[in-house]
Amino acid sequence: MLLVLGARVMCASDYYVDCNNGSNGNPGTSAALAWRSLLQVGISSFQPGDTINLKRDCTWNETLTPPSSGTDPTAGGALIKIDSYGNGRPPHLTGYMPIGDRYWQATSNPNVWAATLYSSTTGLSTVVQCGTRGFYCLTQPPRQILYVRFGTVWGVAQANIAALGRERDWWYDASNYALYVYSENGKPESHYGTVAPIVLSGQSVLNLNGQAWLEIQHLLIDWFDGYGVQVQATAPVVSDHIWLANIAANSEVENGAVPLGFYVHPNGTPSDIHLFNTDANMNYTGYRFDGCAGGGCALEIKNCRAYGNRANGIVDNTGGAVNYDFCHLYANNLATALTVDSGGTPGPTAGTHNIPAETAPWVREWRRWPAYTSVTYDDPGLVQYSDTYISSLLPMIGSKGVPLSIAVVTGGVTRLRSLARCRGG
Numbered sequence: 001m002l003l004v005l006g007a008r009v010m011c012a013s014d015y016y017v018d019c020n021n022g023s024n025g026n027p028g029t030s031a032a033l034a035w036r037s038l039l040q041v042g043i044s045s046f047q048p049g050d051t052i053n054l055k056r057d058c059t060w061n062e063t064l065t066p067p068s069s070g071t072d073p074t075a076g077g078a079l080i081k082i083d084s085y086g087n088g089r090p091p092h093l094t095g096y097m098p099i100g101d102r103y104w105q106a107t108s109n110p111n112v113w114a115a116t117l118y119s120s121t122t123g124l125s126t127v128v129q130c131g132t133r134g135f136y137c138l139t140q141p142p143r144q145i146l147y148v149r150f151g152t153v154w155g156v157a158q159a160n161i162a163a164l165g166r167e168r169d170w171w172y173d174a175s176n177y178a179l180y181v182y183s184e185n186g187k188p189e190s191h192y193g194t195v196a197p198i199v200l201s202g203q204s205v206l207n208l209n210g211q212a213w214l215e216i217q218h219l220l221i222d223w224f225d226g227y228g229v230q231v232q233a234t235a236p237v238v239s240d241h242i243w244l245a246n247i248a249a250n251s252e253v254e255n256g257a258v259p260l261g262f263y264v265h266p267n268g269t270p271s272d273i274h275l276f277n278t279d280a281n282m283n284y285t286g287y288r289f290d291g292c293a294g295g296g297c298a299l300e301i302k303n304c305r306a307y308g309n310r311a312n313g314i315v316d317n318t319g320g321a322v323n324y325d326f327c328h329l330y331a332n333n334l335a336t337a338l339t340v341d342s343g344g345t346p347g348p349t350a351g352t353h354n355i356p357a358e359t360a361p362w363v364r365e366w367r368r369w370p371a372y373t374s375v376t377y378d379d380p381g382l383v384q385y386s387d388t389y390i391s392s393l394l395p396m397i398g399s400k401g402v403p404l405s406i407a408v409v410t411g412g413v414t415r416l417r418s419l420a421r422c423r424g425g
Contacts, residue, residue: 012049012078016085017041019058020131031055031085038062038093039139048213049078057088061097061130061137061199064206070213072241077213079243084218090246095200095253096149096223097137099179101187103128111184112164117142117199118177138199145172145179146201146225147253151193154254155181172197198223198253204230204263205249210237217245225255228283231264231273238268248279257311259283264299265290271298281307286332288315289322289344297321301348306341307361310334313341316348325351330361 015028015035022028022036028044031053035041038060041052046068064082071077084091097117104113105126118138119127130137148155148170155168161180164171169182179197181188188195204227208214221228228249233239244262251259261280264273269292278301280286286306289299301324306313313329316322329341341357342348 011047012051013047015041015044015046015050015052016055017052017058018055019060019135020055020133022055036135037139038064041065042067046080048080051081051083053083053085054091054219056084056086056090059092059094059130061094062139063200063203064093066208066211066214066216069211070241072213079213079215082214082216090218090220092220092222093205094221094223095198095205095225096196097128097130097199098194098196099128099189101189104187104189107161107180109161109164111182112161112180113183113188114178114180116176116178117197141177142172142174142197142199142201144174144201145197145199146255147198148179148181149194149196149198150181150188168192198225200224200226202226204228206230206247207232208239208242209233210239210267211242212239213241215243215245217243217247219247221247221249222252224249224251225253225259227260227263228280229262230260231262231266233267235267238270239266239273240268240270241272242270243274243276244278245274245276246278248281249283250279250281251283254310255284257284260285260288261306261309262287263290264288267291269294269296271296273299275301275304277303279305279307280309280313281305282309284310285315286313286329287322288317289348290317292318292321295319295321299323302326304328305330305361307331308334311340312343314344314348315342316344316346318344320346320349322348323351324348324354326353327351328355328359328361329357330355330359 013029016031018034019036022034024036024040026033026035028035039062042065044067048071066082068080070080073079099115103115103126107114116127118141128137129135150168153168155170158164158169158171161171164180164182166182167184171180181195183191185191205221205224206229208231210233228251229244229247231239231242249261253259261283262275286309287301297318299322304324304327306329309332311333313332314324331339333340339358
């Protein structure tokens, strides 16, 4: 789907951003003189009719905050647009930043290694770099790191460097932008395969704050612990007349109830916000809408997919202002294994063309792997006799001859008995 809205005006300009071959010293007005960073977009200003073009096959460990608004095309104005150019995969905005062995430096502890994530001093070979020309991955210092992924396993955050004593332990020194990790067998990348902090922590990857008359499309957004796309505003400003299309926002980070694929909570009574051909998978909630307490809002989702979100696919807390159609919501509410695809007060209004609930996605290709069963039973340490219940499961699973993994989330007076049951004690 290609979204085309609004006519170009005579004074409109095209700007280009290329993560590999661009430079923020360029004017950005052609592909040959492109900017490099999304930060440069955020600190610039644009006029109605301008288009910001992001290079395909580029990856940025940055947020994108459009700084300017367009104007009403029906009154002689024009939209401001953000789109892609070139060939290949869509522009990729991600918090996932793998760190190669060349950036890990030894410390006084032979099992603890350090990597510098950011520096305001240019040209340092020890700072983590990305792309084909070796620019620093980060254009702004990370205030916090909440998650670090070691291969396919999340690490364990520690309070200081002295506490690092086990595999996958890590500590982030926010004063010096240095990540410390424990690795028993040499440099971390060689030992774990990959080590990747989620560097866009507590942020909105695409953040529309008080802007209007914008069209944004063709983006892949992933690995965030906050919001993939946020539409917000502070009174008296209203974010409205916004078209978001061909965008995937897939968190893949298990940060409690926080990761939201699309979070729309603008001030006032927006009546012209549209999400076309979007994906919101593997978040806590795929699409969430808040606000509009006074009524009069109109918010549209069309041709969407929301798969495998821990809570709902769509949550509407706007008094029923959200309408969705031609959508496929599947396998949501994973926290309880009981499919609940939508919710809120009163919840969104379903159109007549949505794919029926519990309809599995069409699969292009099947592959076979060994089957494993994993059972997660939340907080058994808080409930009396949970250990007895866990014990009752073991013979049933064992009789099936299926490998079993039980993840016990502990934190209460009965936690020791629960752990003993799982260990066979």
